[in-house]
Amino acid sequence: MKILIVEDEPKTGDYLRKGLVEAGFVADLARDGLDGLHLALNGDYDLIVLDVMLPSMDGWDVLQTVRQSGLTTPVIFLTARDRVEDKVRGLELGADDYLVKPFAFSEFLARVRTLLRRGKSQDPQTLRAADLEMDLLRRRVSRANVRVDLTAKEFALLELLLRRQGQVLPRSLIASQVWDMNFDSDTNVIDVAVRRLRAKVDEPFDPKLIRTVRGMGYVLEVPEHP
Structure with missing residues (x-):
């Protein structure tokens, strides 16, 4: 602790x-x-x-x-x-x-x-959004009951998005929480990581959960009208 x-x-x-x-x-x-x-x-x-x-x-x-x-x-x-x-x-x-x-x-x-x-x-042991489910104890992620394999950083990124569900997270916060670094505006590491995460947990499924808020950051939320 x-x-x-x-x-x-x-x-x-x-x-x-x-x-x-x-x-x-x-x-x-x-x-x-x-x-x-x-x-x-x-x-x-x-x-x-x-x-x-x-x-x-x-x-x-x-x-x-x-x-x-x-x-x-x-x-x-x-x-x-x-x-x-x-x-x-x-x-x-x-x-x-x-x-x-x-x-x-x-x-x-x-x-x-x-x-x-x-x-x-x-503290929840399972985080959910629509049909996306994250088991924190077994460190497993599934979407529509389909297992999704993530890297350690992708898992940490998705956990942060799920824990702050509905909140727009600036790149600086994501950088400090997931990569333990100060955000450098010249690097695209956050955008690349989010793109790779989307390819695994969003692109093959509906509704789409991870959204870019232009000029602000990223948010994970269940759309009101899928």
Whole structure:
């Protein structure tokens, strides 16, 4: 399990990371809001631990941007702001839990494990769109009950499109999520990969599911009128 900590107070951040690592987690630490947001959007975390008062971008804005991007990663606020209004604001913005400093690490760890169990139970093992089906456990894809063989990158690309079904994904996001690289506008690697994926999962079948949105990116969605 991979956890992101966004905390600018050095002792607290180091303490949390050390405790989580000793508890068996992989933990990354960002010390300001913008770095935390970048990691949250690109790091594929199972949980985010977020302070409110942060340099460069506060925790409210980090969480709001994360949720607007479509990410449903569980978020726990860990902050000295103990007013009821702050707790309500955090939960309304999409936080899953809110813990006030100072805190007992044992309680923090129990809340982390509870959120991770909840997230795991809600995480689907099969992704679907029309007659397209992706089995995440067996890493198999089929369309109209016909097996479709994909490369590892094609599988990752299709999984991203299915998880963000109905959302237009810019090439920059696809590049960072699937290829773990910054998007270079001079390269056509994303377009080539999407074209190859379409040839396997779309061209032999109807309806067509993967659509190019000119000047924006790609979207996978079931058309209203096939």
